Amino acid sequence: MTNSIIPPFSLSLPRYVALANAIEDAISTGQLAPGQQLPTHRDLAASMGVTVGTITRGYGEAQKRGLINSTVGRGTFVTIDSQAxxxxxxxxxxxxxxxxxxxTPLYSTDPPIQDGLKQLLEDAQVQQTLQYCDAVGHEHDRKSGAKWLELYGMHVTENAVIICAGAQHALTCILTALLHPGDSIAVEHLTYPGFKTLAGMLGMRLVPIAMNDEGMDPHALDAVCKKDTIRAIFVMPGHQNPTTSCMSQRRRNEIVRVAQKHDLLIIEDCAYDLSASSHFTPLAAIAPDQTVLIAGVSKYFGAGLRTSYLTACPELRNKLGRAVRNTIWMASPITARLASMFINDGSAxxxxxxxxxxxxxxxxxxxxxxxxxxxxxxxxxxxxxxxxxxxxxxxxxxxxxxxxxxxxxxxxxxxxxxxxxxxxxxxxxxxxxxxxxxxxxxxxxxxxxxxxxxxxxxx
Ligand SMILES: Cc1ncc(COP(=O)(O)O)c(C=O)c1O
CATH class of the missing domain: 3.90.1150.10 (Aspartate Aminotransferase, domain 1)
Structure with missing residues (x-):
């Protein structure tokens, strides 16, 4: 980036915001290309007559907006998806x-909603679904969640299950409850866009890790963790979005080993795992104390139910329950009950x-x-x-x-x-x-x- 793309600072805007705006404008006009390197903080500060701190905040703001990305030891670059x-x-x-x-999940094969609603009306406990309940959900629905999780190879009791309002909400709870703004999360260099935008909104940095036909490369993860402070990894081991890669058992063990070595939280998203042809032990079953696993129902029997099952060890569960409470108080008991009915009567x-x-x-x-x-x-x-x-x-x-x-x-x-x-x-x-x-x-x-x-x- 030549310094000439930075416009004169508007007095009405803080300097760091003006810098982030200038980077955004330069990307949209094509002056800055995806992958292009930006000047170092020190060089830009010197040529613009501002402090290094202002440049750091400006770059930080641009990073939050998903415009640029910094890699320890390499520098700052325009993100490759900045124009996507x-x-x-x-x-x-x-x-x-x-x-x-x-x-979209083939809506024509979703279970008939009329059948679910009829059953709901016949349920002696139906009135209860209009009431407030525990943030983690009703016991009956958590039990149904535990039953659904069996399909993913997770054998847990209802106590380990938290009902969230869809997988995206579960991810929101995980990031807000277990991480902090500014934290770095390692992801495969091609990953689920909803995770990218969520992490960006919460001020978290995504660190790309090389991947191959089995997803995240554990050696690359290890190398990055030695240089950078990484707090967590986000992976989709059964059916990676977008590449369709599936981690073998060996790859899963290796990823867990590296995560344990560097004390990383593992975020395991199983959105599409039931479509995988082979089923391996989930990372959450290998390392239950440091993995949170999400099994949403959206792709298999009703995206509109906004229901997902999040499992975590007791130590993390309280924090996650508080995150549910602080974001939505509780997932809707009515739709969680419908999901339970579909699971228990076999229509799911x-x-x-x-x-x-x-x-x-x-x-x-x-x-x-x-x-x-x-x-x-x-x-x-x-x-x-x-x-x-x-x-x-x-x-x-x-x-x-x-x-x-x-x-x-x-x-x-x-x-x-x-x-x-x-x-x-x-x-x-x-x-x-x-x-x-x-x-x-x-x-x-x-x-x-x-x-x-x-x-x-x-x-
Ligand atoms: C990998 C992945 N995780 C989570 C989600 C969000 O799912 P939900 O509808 O349960 O919020 C999606 C949606 O496409 C996804 O692809």
């Missing part, structure tokens, strides 16, 4: 966007089986349509990770697909840090209404990739 949300919006051509970006399991059947068919279809390209996927996965042929980049494909009314998400959206982006995109298989719509979307993607991006633009 700034891709120009292409107006819908005929109002029919094929949704292959968002991973049938919904899961139906979704797996449908996703298996959709995966086969996508494999067929995209057989000429490199794909990472799981047999029952909700999405696949498409590696693009040269010279396509993810953002080029995202834009070209949007022009043809297909929405996909390129790697930029998931990237953390400043390393070069993989040429890849996440393709949701569950967003399209049915297999015809999916075929239409896949055909467009295949057509686009069959010639280089420049030629596409000229067509």
């Amino acid at each position: 949300s700034r891709l120009p919006k292409i107006p819908k051509q005929d109002g029919n966007i094929i949704e292959m970006g968002s991973v 399991l049938s919904s899961l089986i139906n979704k797996k059947e449908e996703t298996r068919l959709r995966n086969k279809l996508a494999q067929e349509f995209l057989q000429d390209f490199e794909i990472d996927s799981l047999a029952d996965g909700f999405f696949m990770w498409l590696k693009l042929p040269e010279p396509w980049t993810g953002s080029q494909l995202e834009m070209a697909a949007r022009e043809r009314n297909v929405s996909i998400f390129c790697a930029d959206k998931f990237a953390v840090g400043s390393d070069p982006l993989p040429r890849a995109a996440r393709i949701s298989l569950t967003g399209p209404e049915d297999s015809n719509e999916l075929q239409e979307g896949l055909t467009i993607i295949r057509e686009l990739l069959s010639s280089p991006p420049m030629q596409q633009a000229l067509l």
Whole structure:
């Protein structure tokens, strides 16, 4: 960054805010490119005639906004995804966007809500669901949560379960209760965007860790922990979003070993784990005292229930319960009770089986349509990770697909840090209404990739 991009400081704004604003403006006008290095604090302070402290606060503010990222020993860089949300919006051509970006959970296979509501009305305890309850939820619902958790290989009693209002709320409780603003959390260098934005909002720094086909690389994690003060790791071992990687038992043991060595809190998000073909012992079962595990129900039987089950050891549970109380007082007992009914009468399991059947068919279809390209996927996965042929980049494909009314998400959206982006995109298989719509979307993607991006633009 040349210092000339910093505008004269407005007297009405604190200097550090003016600096963060200037960085934001320079990124949006393209003066600063993703991955570009920024001057050191000392150099910038000297050339602007301000204190090093002002630059540190300004860079801190820019980092909170997700614009830049600092790596110990390397310097400060514009984040690689800084322009991901700034891709120009292409107006819908005929109002029919094929949704292959968002991973919606095949609503048509959700359990019938009427059946759940009928059962709820017949429940002798139904009136109780209108009342305040313990922050961690009713015992009956926590028991049902413990039953659902068995599917993930977690064998716990209801005492270990906290009911949250969806996995995103559980993550909010974990970060606010167990970490502090300014703390650093290690994540795979491609990760769940909802975690990126949440950590940014809470002023926490994400430190990207190299990954391979089994997710986070334990040696890379160890090396980073030796140089930097890392408090926690966030991983999705069963079905990583977005790359679909799945950690073997060996990888899980290694990750736990490094986490134990550096005393890291492990945040284990199992959002899509029931779609994984192989089931290994969860990190939370290997290291129960330092792992919090989240099993949401959104992807398998009702995102609108806003229910998830969070497990933690007794020492962390009180803090997490307080976080539930401080954020929403308690998860809605009515929807938690509906979730319990679906779990206990078997309709949650049938919904899961139906979704797996449908996703298996959709995966086969996508494999067929995209057989000429490199794909990472799981047999029952909700999405696949498409590696693009040269010279396509993810953002080029995202834009070209949007022009043809297909929405996909390129790697930029998931990237953390400043390393070069993989040429890849996440393709949701569950967003399209049915297999015809999916075929239409896949055909467009295949057509686009069959010639280089420049030629596409000229067509
Ligand atoms: C990895 C991951 N975790 C958590 C969530 C949030 O899920 P919920 O709907 O339960 O809040 C999502 C949603 O897509 C996700 O992909």
